[in-house]
Amino acid sequence: MSRSSKDTYTPAWWVPGPHAQTLWGKLVRRPPRVTTRAERWTTPDGDTLEVQRLDAPVGASPRVPRLLILHGLEGTIRSHYVRGLLDQARRRGWAADVLIFRGCNGEIPKASRFYHSGETTDLDFVVQRLTAAHPQQPLVAVGVSLGGNVLLKWLGERSDDLPSAFRAAAAVSVPYDLERGSRQLERGFSRVYAFLFLRTLRRKALAKLAVQPGLFAEERLRGARTLAEFDDAVTAPVHGFEGASDYYTRSSARYFLANIARPTLLLSAFDDPFLPAEVLDDVSMVAFNNPLLSVEFHARGGHSGFVSGLVPWRPVFFAERRVLEYLSSYVEEHARIS
Numbered sequence: 001m002s003r004s005s006k007d008t009y010t011p012a013w014w015v016p017g018p019h020a021q022t023l024w025g026k027l028v029r030r031p032p033r034v035t036t037r038a039e040r041w042t043t044p045d046g047d048t049l050e051v052q053r054l055d056a057p058v059g060a061s062p063r064v065p066r067l068l069i070l071h072g073l074e075g076t077i078r079s080h081y082v083r084g085l086l087d088q089a090r091r092r093g094w095a096a097d098v099l100i101f102r103g104c105n106g107e108i109p110k111a112s113r114f115y116h117s118g119e120t121t122d123l124d125f126v127v128q129r130l131t132a133a134h135p136q137q138p139l140v141a142v143g144v145s146l147g148g149n150v151l152l153k154w155l156g157e158r159s160d161d162l163p164s165a166f167r168a169a170a171a172v173s174v175p176y177d178l179e180r181g182s183r184q185l186e187r188g189f190s191r192v193y194a195f196l197f198l199r200t201l202r203r204k205a206l207a208k209l210a211v212q213p214g215l216f217a218e219e220r221l222r223g224a225r226t227l228a229e230f231d232d233a234v235t236a237p238v239h240g241f242e243g244a245s246d247y248y249t250r251s252s253a254r255y256f257l258a259n260i261a262r263p264t265l266l267l268s269a270f271d272d273p274f275l276p277a278e279v280l281d282d283v284s285m286v287a288f289n290n291p292l293l294s295v296e297f298h299a300r301g302g303h304s305g306f307v308s309g310l311v312p313w314r315p316v317f318f319a320e321r322r323v324l325e326y327l328s329s330y331v332e333e334h335a336r337i338s
Helices: 019-029 081-092 123-134 148-157 178-184 190-211 218-223 228-237 244-251 254-257 278-287 317-335
Strands: 037-042 049-055 064-070 095-100 139-145 164-173 264-269 293-298
Touching: 019 095, 037 123, 037 164, 049 081, 049 123, 049 139, 049 278, 064 081, 064 148, 081 244, 081 317, 095 123, 095 317, 123 139, 123 148, 123 218, 139 148, 139 278, 139 317, 148 164, 148 264, 178 218, 178 228, 190 228, 218 244, 228 244, 264 317, 278 293
Parallel strands: 064 095, 064 139, 139 164, 164 264, 264 293
Antiparallel strands: 037 049, 049 095
């Protein structure tokens, strides 16, 4: 674990345990209200992406930083952590954009595909468009859960071949090893999360199949009882993988960490109910050999939780603050150099 004492996380005493930490934001939190505007961008394959945009304040410098946010599995613009990150950007006077993965805005994708943990072409398309449209703005990015896996994989794939405006990244509660993570979601209370994900994923897949028959085998989808079975029945055949195991191996972020060539914060908790703790030990060993990776793995915090604060009526969402503090340091460094 490489972090200074000021960055240590103290869990809220009134949100005990990993599951309470994981569910607090979704079930109890009142996310800040942040007004964004939706834009629809045509992709190279003829589909459309929705990007939710937070404009910088009127009169802001053309060099004002821009934050790109990637949500987690089945996330939306309404996800509490998305709203929290947007609020942190707004407080700093930054611009921000949220990439809504295909199918997560309530529409059926036009192309013969969905989004998944290893799909990075949409992210690359958005980064290229943002840096071309705002060449003077330093760009930083944060991905949460699945979005973090996508971000880290893309960073490893691109390595040094990134736009100069892209300065730094942060990844929160990443499922670094998708195969071991899928097995973890079949155990104990974690099966509740898997059930909820599977319910919405199945509904979207059936809607897609209704407009594009034969894309995958319907009977296998209907028989899927775990996320791994869903990935074997739908994700893998639709996206050219041999099966779920092949998809997990080729898409897991842990295999791309060594090639990351931008400062990147890795923020997770050992009690994350979506991932076995030993995966984070493995990630720490890989990250040790890449000085651009800052590992901050805390004993507690759940999955994308990290609720702190002395009293329930004044909660502090540590991960959102920490991410923006980290990214700010590289934006300020960029401004001094410029």
